[in-house]
Amino acid sequence: MPAPAGSGPGPVPAEPGGVAVRTGPPAPAALWNRNFRLFFVARAVAVLGEGMVPVAFAAGLLGAGHPGSAVGYALGLWTAAFAVFVLFGGVLADRFTARRMMILADLLRLPGAVLLGVTFALGSPPLWAVYALSTVAGVGAALFQPGVASTIPRIAPDVQRANAVLRVVEALMTMAGPALAGLLVALWNAGAAFAVNAATFAVSAVCFTLMRLAPLPSDGAGRGSLGSEMALGWREFRSRSWLWGVIAIWTVYGLTVAGPMVPLTANLVTGEHGSATYGVLMAAGGAGSAVGGLLALRLRPVRPLAAGAVALLGLPVNLLLLGAGAPVPLLHAGQFVGGAAFAFWLVMWSTAVQTHVPQDALNRMHAYDVAGSLLMMGVGRSLSGPVAAVLGTEEVLLAGAGIAVLVVVALLLVRPIRTLPRV
Structure with a gap:
């Protein structure tokens, strides 16, 4: 396993549901x-x-x-x-x-x-x-x-601090x-x-x-063929139920929520309020992502995936406002909340993977994560137009809000995900 990330104060008992957090500043680290x-x-x-x-x-x-x-x-x-x-x-x-x-x-x-x-x-x-x-x-x-x-x-x-700082700058650069x-x-x-x-x-x-970078013990070590290395990576992936459990749930989320959300939001907001309003909406989401990264700098959950899953409840708020035809100021607020929620989850997820997966398998584990998420989001985007043409854009967004809540419930019901500890 990788060396533990920079530690904060001593252990804190978990609250019911395993999402206790430390709100004090982390221990100084370079x-x-x-x-x-x-x-x-x-x-x-x-x-x-x-x-x-x-x-x-x-x-x-x-x-x-x-x-x-x-x-x-x-x-x-x-x-x-x-x-x-x-x-x-x-x-x-x-x-x-x-x-x-x-x-x-x-x-x-x-x-x-x-x-x-x-x-x-x-x-x-x-x-x-x-x-x-x-x-x-x-x-x-x-x-x-x-x-x-x-x-x-x-x-x-301190892996979590690093991920949080990077999430903030990535949000700003995305805007x-x-x-x-x-x-x-x-x-x-x-x-x-x-x-x-x-x-x-x-x-x-x-x-x-x-x-x-200091060399790793695996650097320069004998390796098998490309196919055998991919097979070994798949075995490493399957052996961690919390890892493949999150990705399996996330494929459903990407297909039904994250994939359709982007094109449907663009079409709905641009058609009803104009492209300038949509541009401001995206900026609000970027600002929310930066704030989510800053929150991840401060909050240090004992159960990072459980805390990140709870934070994801901010996403259906955004979808509900869009589907209900809320006024523009509320749409901006919803986008801000959704951006913050998603950024906080990403920091928790990245930190969990980087601190629980052995260094010599981490690149392959991340590749499986990215490939699965991206493929299903792509399918969701492709299907969003035809489905919205039949059911209606607002109806698809409202259905997505309901599915997003179910995704959070699923993440919290799976014990290996809910109880995964902070390293």
């Missing part, structure tokens, strides 16, 4: 060491760049006279490549170290972003080139993502990315946005190159 500072910068610029891509594609392709479906295909190919290759990314990160794979992934995506920047600045690249480069970027993201989870326990003396891309497109063109995106890959690669 979180902002050299490696964590480099990792923090790398993640901040990476999320900023990722947030710019949809706006840049939309502006570049629509501005060149291509239909809206071209934007969907470009983004869809990125998602498909990511979902297909992320499991391989987890195995390769365990074989060759996460740091090397993240540097390789940044260098793989850098030339494509530069090429998109140049071609969009000069006019418009052919669609086949856009689709090919978007697919390569998705493969690069799949090689990169598994290493994020396994690196944090190696550089942070800043589209805004910056829109500004660059307005002042210059889509090529400028892709040029900045390319620069974020370069900065990230430099940061990871400068990091100095």
